[in-house]
Amino acid sequence: MTASRRRSKTKNEVRGMSTQSVPQDRADSDRSRKEVVLSGNMAVAHALRQVDPHVFPGYPITPSTKIMEMVASFIANGEMQCELVAVESEHSALSVAVGAAAAGARVASATSSQGLAFMWEMLYIAAGSQLPMVLAVGNRALSAPINGFSDHGEAMGARDSGWLQFHSESVQETYDNIVQAFRIGEDRRVRLPVMVCLDGFVLTHTSENIFLENDEAIRNFVRPYRTEYTLLNPDRPVSYGLGDPPEFYMEHKMRQQAGMERALQVIEEVGAEFGRCFGRHYGLLDPYRMEDAEVAIVILGSEAGRVKNVVDELRASGKKAGVLRIRFVRPFPDEQIVKHLLPLRAVAVMDRSYAPGAVGAPVFQEIRSSLYEYRGGAPHVINRIYGLGGRELRAADVRTIFSELDSLRAGNESVPAIRLVGLRGEPLPNWRDQQAFKMPVGQS
Amino acid sequence: MSRPTKIENIRRECPLQPCTNFSAEEASCTAAPWDNRRVDYPDYLRNDKMPTQWCSGCGAGLVMKALIRAVNELQWDKNKVAIVSGIGCSGRMSSYLDFNTLHTPHGRTLPFATGLKLAKPDAHVIIVTGDGDALAIGGNHFLHACRRNIDSTLIIINNFIYGLTGGQFSPTTPVGSYAETSPDGSLEPTFDTVNVAIAAGATYVARSAVSNPRHVTEMIKGGLAHSGMSVVEALSNCHINFGRRNVSGKPEELIAWISRQTVSHDIARYMDEEQLKGRVVVGVLHHVETRPEYVANYYEKAAAIRN
Amino acid sequence: MSSGGFSTEKPDAELPPWQEMLPGSVLDQAGNSVHRKTGFWRGGGRRPLLDLKLCVQCLHCWISCPDACFILSDGKVIGIDYDHCKGCGICSRECPPMVNAIVLIDEGRFR
Numbered sequence: 001m002t003a004s005r006r007r008s009k010t011k012n013e014v015r016g017m018s019t020q021s022v023p024q025d026r027a028d029s030d031r032s033r034k035e036v037v038l039s040g041n042m043a044v045a046h047a048l049r050q051v052d053p054h055v056f057p058g059y060p061i062t063p064s065t066k067i068m069e070m071v072a073s074f075i076a077n078g079e080m081q082c083e084l085v086a087v088e089s090e091h092s093a094l095s096v097a098v099g100a101a102a103a104g105a106r107v108a109s110a111t112s113s114q115g116l117a118f119m120w121e122m123l124y125i126a127a128g129s130q131l132p133m134v135l136a137v138g139n140r141a142l143s144a145p146i147n148g149f150s151d152h153g154e155a156m157g158a159r160d161s162g163w164l165q166f167h168s169e170s171v172q173e174t175y176d177n178i179v180q181a182f183r184i185g186e187d188r189r190v191r192l193p194v195m196v197c198l199d200g201f202v203l204t205h206t207s208e209n210i211f212l213e214n215d216e217a218i219r220n221f222v223r224p225y226r227t228e229y230t231l232l233n234p235d236r237p238v239s240y241g242l243g244d245p246p247e248f249y250m251e252h253k254m255r256q257q258a259g260m261e262r263a264l265q266v267i268e269e270v271g272a273e274f275g276r277c278f279g280r281h282y283g284l285l286d287p288y289r290m291e292d293a294e295v296a297i298v299i300l301g302s303e304a305g306r307v308k309n310v311v312d313e314l315r316a317s318g319k320k321a322g323v324l325r326i327r328f329v330r331p332f333p334d335e336q337i338v339k340h341l342l343p344l345r346a347v348a349v350m351d352r353s354y355a356p357g358a359v360g361a362p363v364f365q366e367i368r369s370s371l372y373e374y375r376g377g378a379p380h381v382i383n384r385i386y387g388l389g390g391r392e393l394r395a396a397d398v399r400t401i402f403s404e405l406d407s408l409r410a411g412n413e414s415v416p417a418i419r420l421v422g423l424r425g426e427p428l429p430n431w432r433d434q435q436a437f438k439m440p441v442g443q444s
Numbered sequence: 445m446s447r448p449t450k451i452e453n454i455r456r457e458c459p460l461q462p463c464t465n466f467s468a469e470e471a472s473c474t475a476a477p478w479d480n481r482r483v484d485y486p487d488y489l490r491n492d493k494m495p496t497q498w499c500s501g502c503g504a505g506l507v508m509k510a511l512i513r514a515v516n517e518l519q520w521d522k523n524k525v526a527i528v529s530g531i532g533c534s535g536r537m538s539s540y541l542d543f544n545t546l547h548t549p550h551g552r553t554l555p556f557a558t559g560l561k562l563a564k565p566d567a568h569v570i571i572v573t574g575d576g577d578a579l580a581i582g583g584n585h586f587l588h589a590c591r592r593n594i595d596s597t598l599i600i601i602n603n604f605i606y607g608l609t610g611g612q613f614s615p616t617t618p619v620g621s622y623a624e625t626s627p628d629g630s631l632e633p634t635f636d637t638v639n640v641a642i643a644a645g646a647t648y649v650a651r652s653a654v655s656n657p658r659h660v661t662e663m664i665k666g667g668l669a670h671s672g673m674s675v676v677e678a679l680s681n682c683h684i685n686f687g688r689r690n691v692s693g694k695p696e697e698l699i700a701w702i703s704r705q706t707v708s709h710d711i712a713r714y715m716d717e718e719q720l721k722g723r724v725v726v727g728v729l730h731h732v733e734t735r736p737e738y739v740a741n742y743y744e745k746a747a748a749i750r751n
Numbered sequence: 752m753s754s755g756g757f758s759t760e761k762p763d764a765e766l767p768p769w770q771e772m773l774p775g776s777v778l779d780q781a782g783n784s785v786h787r788k789t790g791f792w793r794g795g796g797r798r799p800l801l802d803l804k805l806c807v808q809c810l811h812c813w814i815s816c817p818d819a820c821f822i823l824s825d826g827k828v829i830g831i832d833y834d835h836c837k838g839c840g841i842c843s844r845e846c847p848p849m850v851n852a853i854v855l856i857d858e859g860r861f862r
């Protein structure tokens with residue numbers, strides 16, 4: 001872990017310094033920002049302190065409890081004006097959030113695993129009502145069997161609920177993502193709730209050196225919250241949550257879709273502005289050594305750091321390997337991903353979630369379907385499912401995957417299309433005929 | 445009987461004298477004489493799971509032993525007993541007890557138990573939850589299980605806090621107490637679990653405290669023997685997450701604090717409002733046989749329809 | 752604009768395209784439930800007929816109609832809104848027996 005975090009920070013610094021000349025606002029924030037040691041949960045809480053939303057409803061759950069606790073102590077110390085509502089369940093928490101957001105408040109909350117599962121009904125209400133809000137999700141495996149450790153199962157389950165979904169690699173990125181999430185979700189063109197995922201324990205509980213930007217600078221960046229349609233506004237009365245007959249429902253879904261589509265552009269704009277202000281630039285994707293790569297791994301979240309380490313190793317020995325880290329699952333940046341993957345010969349999509357009975361895990365499914373248009377020239381795509389319920393992904397596992405990609409490139413038919421990394425015992429013998437997964441071989 | 449005016453008088457009038465556990469401050473004596481039958485605890489435990497993961501001195505262990513004693517005294521067949529627990533420190537109990545056990549999501553014990561009991565009406569269903577589990581996230585189920593009056597025993601280990609998640613205030617955290625989510629003292633009024641249960645229709649409602657483990661046994665035993673929804677609230681010590689911030693981080697001191705507040709039902713009868721202020725009455729507080737039990741009623745109706 | 756939560760039964764061409772609808776099915780018009788006509792619910796049921804010559808203006812019918820169908824003018828009942836009357840018959844029952852100004856007639860008789 002240490003190595004991966006070290007890397008991502010160095011990279012951020014390089015990214016920040018290299019390109020543009022330092023603009024004035026950036027220079028200002030440089031002077032007053034602090035370098036501090038914070039865990040992911042603490043970083044989220046500090047971002048929330050700086051943004052200071054109006055309402056924070058919450059119910060504790062490991063591993064994201066600390067966020068709510070810190071918000072409580074910031075409020076007690078007078079550092080936040082926010083209303084903390086310690087409700088009796090996550091279902092209530094998100095209900096409070098929807099009510100507050102409909103009344104025109106800026107809202108944030110945090111949860112994990114079963115907590116997100118228990119929010120399910122309200123996830124769709126928030127998204128369908130197009131109410132912006134920010135939810136930090138400390139990823140943790142779903143029951144049963146009960147497990148306290150990290151995987152992306154709950155987030156992937158929620159990927160079609162209509163929320164934007166960030167996945168962060170480092171504590172610094174988590175902090176930055178929370179700040180940007182408010183801007184992106186609240187943008188008039190988007191108006192959708194945003195989920196910011198951080199891997200349980202690996203990010204929520206592990207401390208890292210990060211830049212904590214100046215409170216004022218963050219507040220200026222996020223801007224005061226303005227929304228057009230609020231309850232209790234006698235000048236413009238509105239109703240939320242009305243029945244929608246068949247001749248309107250589809251059109252309202254299309255409104256949501258339009259918000260998602262436009263979000264792709266808004267994410268890039270906000271990421272660029274964030275870079276101008278604070279020196280850390282963000283886009284939709286985080287390609288690492290992809291320029292001339294021949295094989296690559298596509299991955300989300302904190303384990304990207306480990307894969308990057310292995311890629312460095314492989315590059316040192318002359319192998320042209322790369323990593324494409326996806327920062328967003330929703331909206332899914334298919335065009336941008338395809339652009340990076342088309343020149344490759346073989347790709348392994350690493351999913352930290354599982355979809356029993358499906359043809360591979362969620363990210364794999366979407367990437368493969370994005371590549372379908374290019375089937376003449378698309379690379380081989382395989383799925384490696386790793387880290388379920390907190391199972392450790394070792395560097396050796398990653399090396400194995402890269403060697404699998406190599407042999408796939410060399411025309412070896414026996415490489416399984418889908419595999420659980422680190423699984424004890426033989427996989428099911430005919431667990432979906434691997435031939436069925438093979439993308440037609442590209443031009444050699 | 446004349447109404448005593450001073451606590452001193454109550455002590456003299458206690459019907460159960462001599463009682464080793466009784467003093468004016470620690471009025472938590474048992475109403476019933478206890479059975480000193482020898483209990484082989486390991487017979488009832490999954491010994492490969494020992495020691496428990498509870499903090500040393502945690503009241504949950506006392507409640508678990510009391511439950512074992514109660515089952516032992518009733519001489520129930522282990523295979524006929526089903527333990528349903530939720531999530532929380534209290535919820536771990538289902539991993540330790542060597543009965544049929546069902547570990548359910550946070551707050552959902554009672555619906556799972558309802559399904560279990562309906563499918564297997566012969567099973568002795570015992571539900572173990574925390575205050576958060578039963579009253580916050582599972583509060584709705586609590587009301588409806590009481591309303592249906594399903595033959596089962598709900599043991600609420602009330603440690604005044606969300607223990608497992610590290611000490612956030614719960615619906616039973618006393619007003620003004622400090623918790624992770626109430627750094628300035630909790631503002632929210634609390635549930636009176638016993639009265640809620642009675643109002644919702646439970647037919648056996650008792651309260652006890654781990655300061656008097658034999659009393660806990662008696663209360664649980666009463667609940668197990670009763671046919672209908674039994675609710676036993678066991679006041680317990682979470683010295684780590686409640687005590688440390690409020691009374692004391694030492695288990696014995698927090699248990700003494702609980703003990704000081706409790707007063708037996710039999711004695712409380714002789715106390716006036718002034719004397720009862722700040723005290724929690726323990727004992728069997730409600731016991732009726734008048735309401736029909738749900739499962740029996742259900743099968744009766746079903747049989748009648750079929751015939 | 753938004754649907755207002757009622758079925759319009761209009762042809763597609765008269766309905767707004769998605770771009771013209773408010774996000775999140777928000778409705779920004781108040782008091783539009785009158786557009787939802789429920790009179791046809793009377794179907795083959797009964798229709799209340801009000802005889803103003805008998806009426807003593809006690810307003811019992813006005814307060815007890817669940818669908819607010821009694822039309823008032825200057826504080827006096829002047830008629831029934833048949834676009835919304837569902838034919839429940841409560842008004843007829845509530846009209847004082849000595850007055851009996853509202854009678855229920857089979858809807859079929861009006862066809």
Ligand SMILES: Cc1ncc(C[n+]2csc(CCOP(=O)(O)OP(=O)(O)O)c2C)c(N)n1
Pocket residue numbers: 059060061062090114115118531532533534535549550573574575576577578601603605606607608609614682
């Ligand atoms: C749906 C859901 N929300 C939140 C949690 C996190 N959680 C686990 S235990 C607990 C509180 C337990 O408190 P209580 O029921 O009083 O049991 P105790 O630990 O005090 O015995 C919480 C909030 C969870 N497991 N599932």
Ligand code: SF4
Pocket residue numbers: 497498499501502503504533534603607608681682683684685686
């Ligand atoms: S945290 Fe509290 S309730 Fe949980 S085991 Fe420790 S003392 Fe017991």
Ligand code: SF4
Pocket residue numbers: 799815816817818819820821831835836837838839840841842843
């Ligand atoms: S019949 Fe019913 S709905 Fe119609 S006017 Fe009378 S009370 Fe109103």
Ligand code: SF4
Pocket residue numbers: 801805806807808809810811812813828845846847850851852853
């Ligand atoms: S209840 Fe009868 S008398 Fe009274 S206002 Fe109505 S119609 Fe007239």
Ligand SMILES: [Mg+2]
Pocket residue numbers: 532574575576601602603604605606607614
């Ligand atoms: Mg508790």
